[in-house]
Amino acid sequence: MKRSILVAAMTMTTLAGAAAQERTKFEFWYGLTGDLGEVVANHCKLFNESQAKYEAVCTGQGGYDKAEQNTIAAYRAKQQPTIVQIYDAGTLNFMLSGAIYKANQFDKDYGLNVDWKSYFPGIANYYATTGGEMWSFPYNSSTAVFYWNKDAWAKIGKSEAPKTWAEFADDLKALKAAGVACGFALDGDTWMNLEQFSATNNIPIATQDNGYGGLSAELVFNKTPYVDHMKNYKAWLDQGYARIQTTQVGKNLVQAFADGSCASTITSIANHGTVKNTQVPDLKWDVAMIPVLDASKRTNSLVGGASLWVMQGKSKEEYEAAAAFLKYVTSPETGEKYIVKNTGYIPVTVKGFELLKSEGFYQDPKMAGREVAIASLTASAVGPNSRGIRLGNFTSIRSELRSELEAVFTGQKDVQAGLDAAVERGDQILRRYEQTYKGAALP
Amino acid sequence: MIERSPLLDLFTHLLLLASFVALLIPFWIVFVAASHDFHTVNQVPMPLWPGSSFFENMAVAWERGNFGRVMLNSFIVAGGVTLGKIVIAALSAFSIVYFKYRLRMVLFWLIFITLMLPLEVRIVPTYAVAADALRPFQSMIDLFGIGINLPEWNLLNSYSGLILPLVATATGTFLYRQFFLTVPDELAEAAKMDGAGAIRFFLEILLPLSRTNMAALATIMFVWSWNQYLWPLLVVTDQQNFATATMQLQKLIPGPLFGEPPVWNIAMAANLIVLAPPVLVTIVLQRWFVRGLMVTEK
């Protein structure tokens, strides 16, 4: 009796195994980690359960930067995955790599029927070539928003978030006077400090339309109102209005805001859920669009996050499987809705946004406020300064600026000197990049 | 000692005891941190006495760091490197010491130079062949215009990729050479007289004589290769299947991007798991370890 059960069980596992083997497998690498990584892993699982023909083998690479590094290493060894999730800053590297299967071409060849027009212009433009072609599939997207503590602002008699940086400066002063120990949590991250600030105020970061015009772009952020903006940051730190909060000093921006120790911060809308889940119980807070210099001239903020790239050199079968997967994870119903509901990320297409709205998603008190991100992304028509950033080796430029900002904020360097140094180093990086890809035209 | 000096003796005792505490206290703190729950470990000042969550933390760390798999990987890599070094170095040292040919000093120096340049220093060059280790030969074949295509030999995500570049240094060769030079010439002469060839002399006389040195080399190489960090970091992209134990340490401190506070109790528990094998090896095989240190570096 026992034996026959055993035999039956074995036969069944073999059968199941055989059935599983018939599925076409392909590899998908992603960069998200922690809870967000779990969400991606689960997305794969849902896809695999949704049909019986294909199987996505999904591997977390332990970080966005690692995902890019590992893909490069693997490509050189001809071991690349079929699909990889690459963050915003890696876009140009992949465009020029010659290692990718262009998304719009892939869409045509494998019949995905993507409605490219439906992407929010702020998102589409960021990932599109200069000629407007989409070479990757936007996946998880966010933008920066202003997180503010309503109780703290109530202490200074205000019930609305500041609209301009000048107003915010006054608020900080008042907050300090009202006994708030830390009015604003900041760090050296350039995505919030430089990129969003420049985009929303229609200020260039580099010449040539932030690089969309060609690889010869040069950085200019040491000569724009950004310098004064950083001088303000430094002054706020000195006057005790603001505080540096990073994981290294103990609490990062999100934690410092969620436990009520800092009254405001600027960070990704993707952290909306994290704040909700980790906040101290009685914290009353909301999100708003980040302050600008002139409230009447606000331009759209930049998208952050990552897109999905299809790599060259795989078999037709794998591409068919990949096509099914991409269709699944980018469609409003099974893709966008899943990501938006399980994380703080925002829908990337108008269709997805409408779908969520029609289902009353933004009425849910837990989710209320998230539409601010969409409002911020669509605050204006996309202009040359708010289109995006198309600079070579931009991750290295970011890290140059970040380490200069660290030095500036801790008082080792003057603001102007720090930014000058970052621009000089950044330009060197751009020139090396231009020379490395000499002869390659910017798509 | 001939004279007695109670005051100095007292000072000596105090100094050594203080150093003893100072040198071992990091171990103690790691252990204590690994035994408390998340809340307690983040208290300032931290408790200096162990708490009750030790096994719980160990279990979480074991799970989170995928240690079931990565410890196995580390054992395979460390074992492979150790074995590889012992065998290959013995062979090459034998060739250099006991054979007479014109190139031998050149070869000795070619091997010796690698001794000065540990993997970390030449990490970029080594990485250059990671994609295809046979490319050197392919390039040479191409150079001579012969139309042979070698298969590609990719080192990424493979045990051979983790092991072979670590074997390719001269530590062992140098050690064996020093030892072989102290072996009396009469032994080889006697063997020759008995009609024994080089191979028999090597296997039946030289190797048994080298047992002590082999054990010492093995101990030190095991610890050394277990502790490798930078090379696995570059050559492993398939973290699930090929990560080694030391690689997991960086991962257990959450990055600044996704806003979790550092879970020190788990990180320290993981650290205990990673450091246990080399520390146990040095404690149990202390004699060989110390001997290994002395002979490999001279």
Add this chain to the structure above:
Amino acid sequence: MEKRATFSNLWLAAAFIAPQMLLVFVFFYWPTGEALYWAVTLEPPFGGSNEWVGWLNFETVFSDPKYWNSVRISIAFASLATMLSLVIAAMLALFVDRRLPGHQLYKFTFFLPYALAAPSVGLAFRFIFSPDAGFVSAINRVWPNLWNPALDGWDAFLLIIFAQSWKMVGYNFIFFLAALQSIPRSVTEAGAMDGASVLRRMWDIQLPLIAPTLFFLIVINITDSFVDSFGIVDVTTSGGPARATDLMVYKIYFDGFEGKDYSLAAAQSIVLMLLIIALTFIQFRFIERRIHYS
């Protein structure tokens, strides 16, 4: 160094040495050549065509103040960590060598830190010296913001020096102790007869006699601090804050693999290799002379 009884079967000799030469060739000499090629061209991250640029990469490296900053930091790190651990180790060895009751225990425990992987040491020290949790944070309770390696470059630099010297003390200790124990007892006893005190004898007799070991250890420590520091830096400070702990090996890794500029990293790698070779040769020569004439 020549053996009287040598074998003469050339094929056998070649077969014996072949595996080692093969490994050294494939994983050392050929890659070094390839790195040289990268260093005089611009290697795109995904591979493909590279263009000859001559000395450009080296010029970029040498004209970069951040590179010299990294060199300065590396040298300061190497000398300070070496000095600290050597002084402590020598002192411990001298006193353990007095062989008072219990000295066996010390002999047994002092070298334990050396068995740890550099990232293990780094992780432990990052916790112990963390500004807001762990052991040292208590200082900040008394004097707020006195210690913060996350923001203060000096603190971060000190942190990696402590970690490196802690790891090396045990290693140095073993060698010093061995050297002390190889000094014939009669020598120190003669000193005692002359009425020299214990401390006097340590200074005048024992220390000079272990000088060769000291020089040998300097070489090993400096090389190790150039090499093994990667694991410590990567886990504790990631080169920051504001590049205060951007050691050469870490910079190579960062520029090459994070910054995806293989050519720049290759040029730095070659400079570092030459530096280490030069260092070793200079020190070997220097040491040999010292030993012969002292």
